[in-house]
Amino acid sequence: xxxxxxxxxxxxxxxxxxxxxxxxxxxxxxxxxxxxxxxxxxxxxxxxxxxxxxxxxxxxxxxxxxxxxxxxxxxxxxxxxxxxxxxxxxxxxxxxxxxxxxxxxxxxxxxxxxxxxxxxxxxxxxxxxxxxxxxxxxxxxxxxxxxxxxxxxxxxxxxxxxxxxxxxxxxxxxxxxxxxxxxxxxxxxxxxxxxxxxxxxxxxxxxxxxxxxxxxxxxxxxxxxxxxxxxxxxxxxxxxxxxxxxxxxxxxxxxxxxxxxxxxxxxxxxxxxxxxxxxxxxxxxxxxxxxxxxxxxxxxxxxxxxxxxxxxxxxxxxxxxxxxxxxxxxxxxxxxxxxxxxxxxxxxxxxxxxxxxxxxxxxxxxxxxxxxxxxxxxxxxxxxxxxxxxxxxxxxxxxxxxxxxxxxxxxxxxxxxxxxxxxxxxxxxxxxxxxxxxxxxxxxxxxxxxxxxxxxxxxxxxxxxxxxxxxxxxxxxxxxxxxxxxxxxxxxxxxxxxxxxxxxxxxxxxxxxxxxxxxxxxxxxxxxxxxxxxxxxxxxxxxxxxxxxxxxxxxxxxxxxxxxxxxxxxxxxxxxxxx
Amino acid sequence: xxxxxxxxxxxxxxxxxxxxxxxxxxxxxxxxxxxxxxxxxxxxxxxxxxxxxxxxxxxxxxxxxxxxxxxxxxxxxxxxxxxxxxxxxxxxxxxxxxxxxxxxxxxxxxxxxxxxxxxxxxxxxxxxxxxxxxxxxxxxxxxxxxxxxxxxxxxxxxxxxxxxxxxxxxxxxxxxxxxxxxxxxxxxxx
Numbered sequence: 001x002x003x004x005x006x007x008x009x010x011x012x013x014x015x016x017x018x019x020x021x022x023x024x025x026x027x028x029x030x031x032x033x034x035x036x037x038x039x040x041x042x043x044x045x046x047x048x049x050x051x052x053x054x055x056x057x058x059x060x061x062x063x064x065x066x067x068x069x070x071x072x073x074x075x076x077x078x079x080x081x082x083x084x085x086x087x088x089x090x091x092x093x094x095x096x097x098x099x100x101x102x103x104x105x106x107x108x109x110x111x112x113x114x115x116x117x118x119x120x121x122x123x124x125x126x127x128x129x130x131x132x133x134x135x136x137x138x139x140x141x142x143x144x145x146x147x148x149x150x151x152x153x154x155x156x157x158x159x160x161x162x163x164x165x166x167x168x169x170x171x172x173x174x175x176x177x178x179x180x181x182x183x184x185x186x187x188x189x190x191x192x193x194x195x196x197x198x199x200x201x202x203x204x205x206x207x208x209x210x211x212x213x214x215x216x217x218x219x220x221x222x223x224x225x226x227x228x229x230x231x232x233x234x235x236x237x238x239x240x241x242x243x244x245x246x247x248x249x250x251x252x253x254x255x256x257x258x259x260x261x262x263x264x265x266x267x268x269x270x271x272x273x274x275x276x277x278x279x280x281x282x283x284x285x286x287x288x289x290x291x292x293x294x295x296x297x298x299x300x301x302x303x304x305x306x307x308x309x310x311x312x313x314x315x316x317x318x319x320x321x322x323x324x325x326x327x328x329x330x331x332x333x334x335x336x337x338x339x340x341x342x343x344x345x346x347x348x349x350x351x352x353x354x355x356x357x358x359x360x361x362x363x364x365x366x367x368x369x370x371x372x373x374x375x376x377x378x379x380x381x382x383x384x385x386x387x388x389x390x391x392x393x394x395x396x397x398x399x400x401x402x403x404x405x406x407x408x409x410x411x412x413x414x415x416x417x418x419x420x421x422x423x424x425x426x427x428x429x430x431x432x433x434x435x436x437x438x439x440x441x442x443x444x445x446x447x448x449x450x451x452x453x454x455x456x457x458x459x460x461x462x463x464x465x466x467x468x469x470x471x472x473x474x475x476x477x478x479x480x481x482x483x484x485x486x487x488x489x490x491x492x493x494x495x496x497x498x499x500x501x502x503x504x505x506x507x508x509x510x511x512x513x514x515x516x517x518x519x520x521x522x523x524x525x526x527x528x529x530x531x532x533x534x535x536x537x538x539x540x541x542x543x544x545x546x547x548x549x550x551x552x553x554x555x556x557x558x559x560x561x562x563x564x565x566x567x568x569x570x571x572x573x574x575x576x577x578x579x
Numbered sequence: 580x581x582x583x584x585x586x587x588x589x590x591x592x593x594x595x596x597x598x599x600x601x602x603x604x605x606x607x608x609x610x611x612x613x614x615x616x617x618x619x620x621x622x623x624x625x626x627x628x629x630x631x632x633x634x635x636x637x638x639x640x641x642x643x644x645x646x647x648x649x650x651x652x653x654x655x656x657x658x659x660x661x662x663x664x665x666x667x668x669x670x671x672x673x674x675x676x677x678x679x680x681x682x683x684x685x686x687x688x689x690x691x692x693x694x695x696x697x698x699x700x701x702x703x704x705x706x707x708x709x710x711x712x713x714x715x716x717x718x719x720x721x722x723x724x725x726x727x728x729x730x731x732x733x734x735x736x737x738x739x740x741x742x743x744x745x746x747x748x749x750x751x752x753x754x755x756x757x758x759x760x761x762x763x764x765x766x767x768x769x
Contacts, residue, residue, distance in 0.1 A: 004603045004615065132641075161641055165616035168607065322645070323646025324667075325664045326704055327664055333691070333692075335661075541685075
């Protein structure tokens with residue numbers, strides 16, 4: 001049956017049909033739905049791991065045992081999983097193993113736009129790159145074949161536009177593949193003597209895969225009708241933009257396997273079409289390869305190294321006529337994303353901003369605390385960096401910074417890589433105050449369970465990390481819990497912990513308001529006779545409160561009745577229903 | 580058939596996902612090649628959101644670029660104006676007249692441009708404005724704004740109304756089918 005599916009769901013379907021039995025992942029936009037969709041299949045094992053390194057190693061263990069396995073992550077997650085990756089390239093696999101990695105050109109939801117293809121080259125691991133949902137499904141099957149035939153983990157590289165675009169997919173049946181486990185120390189114990197012996201295998205494998213790339217059906221030439229005197233080498237979503245602009249008028253070498261890249265195929269294509277353009281998002285990987293093998297191509301000098309492409313990017317670069325558009329003279333105010341009405345993070349940020357505290361931030365919904373009017377953050381780098389960064393900041397700043405600097409990190413991010421930073425704070429003794437914003441869910445990526453929530457990916461009860469005990473056990477003696485809706489309590493505790501001459505943890509705990517079990521209260525309204533238009537509530541940055549005709553106004557479609565604004569108002573103008 | 584392009588724009592949380600799901604379902608059932616594209620993640624947190632729906636004999640790009648949209652279906656006034664550059668010459672904007680202030684307006688750093696719809700009309704853009712929020716409430720749920728707007732969009736298509744209703748049945752939970760059909764009808768008829 002034909003079905004419309006996002007690339008991530010189609011990829012999950014492909015992994016399933018190919019007999020994948022174990023997936024371990026950490027969520028990250030735009031990769032999250034691969035694992036979420038896979039978890040819906042009944043007869044397979046699927047989990048959220050605390051981070052991508054754990055996920056990759058879990059998938060490796062499952063492969064070792066003989067099952068086909070996978071792990072999924074966003075591009076920056078691959079940095080975390082890079083340690084096992086490079087050596088898994090040496091050990092190879094038993095059951096096939098696939099690493100799904102999703103890049104985010106244009107940084108819709110990311111802190112950088114690194115190009116994952118560099119990892120495939122550096123780790124000498126083959127990489128397939130689908131251009132739509134059907135290819136995502138088909139390439140998953142091919143990936144397992146390659147993995148077991150060539151004894152290697154295999155990458156499937158997605159990007160935002162392939163991961164989150166729906167296109168038509170034809171589904172197939174699942175085929176189970178299980179290998180026997182046989183003890184093989186020379187292959188699986190990567191001590192120097194064995195690793196030295198494995199390295200030549202890795203190089204020979206790359207040579208064989210390069211031969212495959214010359215003839216594989218996923219690297220195909222689509223001959224043009226002869227009306228253009230040039231050809232284009234492209235892959236992924238860029239292929240779709242090329243076809244959108246040129247249709248069948250231009251010859252295209254469409255690469256489905258982007259590591260290793262073919263040599264003869266590219267040379268033959270170039271010889272036939274003459275002038276060659278390479279159109280690829282982000283870094284000039286294909287372009288550099290072409291130049292290295294002596295094929296003269298035009299790439300990044302014409303097509304940007306920055307951001308996403310579109311059909312217009314390509315039409316403009318070739319000087320094609322722009323389409324007629326309308327434009328308005330009026331300036332349209334931006335509408336940036338923001339923390340939701342009733343978001344528990346907002347109360348803590350309000351207290352931190354009010355007290356002019358330096359705040360080292362982390363990755364999650366709470367990164368939005370950097371936006372006006374709160375402007376509460378000073379730094380955001382990567383998962384876990386708030387905690388370790390705070391330690392370094394305070395070691396450098398000493399008494400000048402210790403009593404006026406904190407870090408904030410979410411519950412899931414703390415589990416991912418914050419706890420190691422906290423161990424360093426306790427072990428190497430910096431007088432640091434760590435605030436864990438515990439909203440009892442992984443929020444930004446769309447509500448995934450994590451080790452602190454007590455539930456697994458299927459929503460069934462699971463092991464639960466007790467954050468207070470964990471912090472105490474690593475050597476933090478002062479661990480306090482506050483309710484971020486109680487601004488007075490938050491302010492007092494933050495001041496007390498900053499004043500102490502020892503490391504401390506404040507757990508700011510209240511579940512995300514978007515969780516189904518959090519029942520909204522009745523919306524508040526403004527008593528315009530009491531409201532004097534002082535605008536103190538506007539400093540809170542709640543999207544449900546705006547200012548019209550000299551008074552605050554509550555949008556009752558957004559307000560969830562948290563009531564924090566009522567505590568802020570010096571004139572008691574916010575009233576609940578019935579007052 | 581030349582590819583047709585529909586953009587659905589609005590504010591994160593307004594329910595554009597269901598609208599695009601409905602369109603996708605309907606158009607696949609009609610036998611078209613279809614692509615639907617949206618961005619998840621950061622943009623869902625009350626930010627400006629956009630979904631592209633493209634259909635025809637063979638659709639390549641998943642996105643709609645400047646001057647290409649046959650229809651812009653906007654859940655909010657300001658958002659219709661934000662994406663006007665994407666509208667094809669002679670294209671139509673179907674817009675819910677609801678106003679949702681973005682943060683720069685809330686905190687007083689910008690004015691909400693109240694006259695954008697008139698300005699669009701003055702430029703010769705086909706603007707089909709509709710109070711979808713009131714009609715949705717009339718149907719039984721303020722959340723059904725998205726389906727009111729789909730009802731309005733359906734007037735511009737040759738696809739029979741019954742087929743849209745079948746698609747609604749396939750896309751929403753049984754408990755909400757009646758409300759959504761009513762919302763669809765109110766958008767279609769008013």
